Amino acid sequence: MAIDFTLPPEVEDVRLRVRTFMDEEVRPVQEGLQREEAERGRFIQEIVKLRERAKDQGLWNPHMPKEWDGMGLSITAMAFVSAEAARVGGIGPYVLNAQAPDEGNMHTLLAWATDEQKEKYLRPLTEGRGRSCFAMTEPEVAGSDPTQIQTTAVKDGDDWVLNGHKWFISGARGAQFAICIARTDPDADPPQARNSAFLVDIPSEGWEVVRDIDTMHGRGNHCEITIKDVRVSAKNMLGGQGEGHKLGQARLGPARLAHCMRWIGQAEVALEMLVDRALKRFSHGSLLADKQAIQWMMADSAMELYTGKLMILHAAYRIENGLEFRQEVSFAKHHVANALWKIIDRSIQVHGALGYSTDTPLADMMKAARSARLVDGADEVHQQTIARNVIKAYKADGTTRMATGDLL
Numbered sequence: 181m182a183i184d185f186t187l188p189p190e191v192e193d194v195r196l197r198v199r200t201f202m203d204e205e206v207r208p209v210q211e212g213l214q215r216e217e218a219e220r221g222r223f224i225q226e227i228v229k230l231r232e233r234a235k236d237q238g239l240w241n242p243h244m245p246k247e248w249d250g251m252g253l254s255i256t257a258m259a260f261v262s263a264e265a266a267r268v269g270g271i272g273p274y275v276l277n278a279q280a281p282d283e284g285n286m287h288t289l290l291a292w293a294t295d296e297q298k299e300k301y302l303r304p305l306t307e308g309r310g311r312s313c314f315a316m317t318e319p320e321v322a323g324s325d326p327t328q329i330q331t332t333a334v335k336d337g338d339d340w341v342l343n344g345h346k347w348f349i350s351g352a353r354g355a356q357f358a359i360c361i362a363r364t365d366p367d368a369d370p371p372q373a374r375n376s377a378f379l380v381d382i383p384s385e386g387w388e389v390v391r392d393i394d395t396m397h398g399r400g401n402h403c404e405i406t407i408k409d410v411r412v413s414a415k416n417m418l419g420g421q422g423e424g425h426k427l428g429q430a431r432l433g434p435a436r437l438a439h440c441m442r443w444i445g446q447a448e449v450a451l452e453m454l455v456d457r458a459l460k461r462f463s464h465g466s467l468l469a470d471k472q473a474i475q476w477m478m479a480d481s482a483m484e485l486y487t488g489k490l491m492i493l494h495a496a497y498r499i500e501n502g503l504e505f506r507q508e509v510s511f512a513k514h515h516v517a518n519a520l521w522k523i524i525d526r527s528i529q530v531h532g533a534l535g536y537s538t539d540t541p542l543a544d545m546m547k548a549a550r551s552a553r554l555v556d557g558a559d560e561v562h563q564q565t566i567a568r569n570v571i572k573a574y575k576a577d578g579t580t581r582m583a584t585g586d587l588l
C-alpha cells in the first residue's frame with residue numbers, strides 16, 4: 181500500500197489563496213498596527229474591512245460547513261489554512277473568523293446545539309456579528325481536573341440558577357454569550373457526569389467581569405468573572421444534563437489541533453527569522469549560517485516542525501475518518517507547544533541582543549508561546565494520558581504499537 185502525501189488540488193488551491201491574501205492584504209495592516217500605535221483606530225477599521233474582503237474572496241469561516249457560511253473544508257485542509265493564517269500574528273485567524281475561542285465554540289454549537297440554539301447563538305458567530313467565550317476554569321480548583329468544578333447550577337422552576345467563580349475566560353469582555361460549565365449533579369458516578377453546559381446571555385444579571393487579568397503577555401481579555409444567582413432558562417442547557425465533561429472533551433480534540441496548526445505558523449516564522457539573521461550576521465571569519473552550532477539549531481528546529489506537521493496531519497486524518505484520536509491529539513498538542521517555545525528561543529539566541537529587544541516580534545511571540553504549554557491541557561496532563569494509553573495497549577496485547585500511532 182502506497183501512502184500518498186500529495187495534497188489534493190483543492191487543498192493546495194485554498195492554501196495558496198490564503199497565503200496570498202495574508203501576504204498581500206493582511207500583513208501590511210498587522211505591521212502598521214505594530215509600528216504606529218497612535219494610528220491604532222485607523223488600523224482597527226482596516227481589520228474590519230479585511231474581514232469583508234475575506235468574505236468576498238470566499239475565505240470566510242474555513243472551519244464551518246457550507247450551509248453555515250463556511251468553506252466546508254476537511255480538518256486536514258483546515259490545518260493548512262490555519263498555519264497560513266497564523267503566520268500573520270494574532271489577526272490572521274480573526275480576519276478569517278477562525279480565532280479562538282469562537283472557532284471552538286462554533287464547532288461545539290454545531291455538534292451539540294438544538295436548531296433554535298443554533299439560530300440564536302451560532303448564526304451571529306458565523307456571520308461575524310457576535311463573539312463568545314468558554315467559561316470552565318476556576319481559581320479555587322485545578323483546571324486540569326474539571327470533575328472538581330465548583331460553580332453550581334440548581335434547577336428552579338423552568339430556570340437554572342448559577343453561582344460560582346471563573347477565571348482566564350478568553351474573550352469574555354465584549355462577548356454576547358458564554359458556554360459556561362457548571363455542576364448540576366454533585367453525586368454523579370462517574371464524576372465526569374457531574375457537569376452540564378449552559379448558554380449564558382451576556383449581559384445577564386449577576387454575571388460580572390471583575391477584571392481583565394494581567395498576564396506576562398499583557399492584557400489579552402482573559403477575564404475573571406463572578407456568577408451570582410444568574411438565571412438561565414432550561415432551554416439554554418447545551419447538550420444533555422451531565423454531559424458538560426463530554427462536551428468539553430469533544431470540543432477539545434479539534435480545538436487543540438486548531439491551536440497546534442496556528443502554533444506551526446508562528447514557529448515557521450521564528451525559524452525563517454533565525455535563518456535570515458544567520459545568513460546576514462558575520463562573526464569570527466564566517467556567517468553565522470556557516471557555523472555548525474547554528475546549523476544544529478536549524479536542524480533541530482526543522483525536525484521539530486516536520487514531526488509536528490506529521491503529527492497534526494495524522495491526528496486530523498484520524499478525526500476525519502471517525503477513528504479514536506485522543507492519543508494522537510495529545511502527541512501533537514504536547515509536541516508542537518514545546519517545539520514552538522524551543523524554536524522561538526533559538527531564534528532569539530541567534531539574534532543576540534536584538535532578539536532580547538522588542539525591535540523584532542520575537543519577544544512578543546515568546547511571551548504568547550508560553551501559554552501553549554498550559555492551555556487546553558498542561559504538558560503533564562497530556563503525558564499522563566499518553567502514558568495511560570501506552571500501559572493499556574501493552575496490557576491488551578503485549579505491545580505498545582496501538583498507543584504509538586498504530587502505524588508500523
Ligand SMILES: Cc1cc2nc3c(=O)[nH]c(=O)nc-3n(C[C@H](O)[C@H](O)[C@H](O)COP(=O)(O)OP(=O)(O)OC[C@H]3O[C@@H](n4cnc5c(N)ncnc54)[C@H](O)[C@@H]3O)c2cc1C
Pocket residue numbers: 281313314315316317318321322323324325347348349350351402551554555556557558559560561564
Ligand atoms: C492565556 C490563557 C487563556 C485561557 N483561556 C481559557 C478559557 O477561555 N476558558 C477556560 O475555561 N480556561 C482558560 N484558560 C485556563 C486553562 O484552561 C487552565 O490554565 C488549564 O486548564 C490548567 O488549569 P490551572 O491553570 O488551574 O492549572 P492546574 O490544574 O492547577 O495545574 C497546574 C500545574 O500542575 C501540573 N499538573 C496538573 N495536573 C497534573 C497531573 N495530573 N499530573 C502531573 N502534573 C499535573 C501541571 O504542570 C500544571 O501546569 C486559559 C489559560 C491561559 C493561560
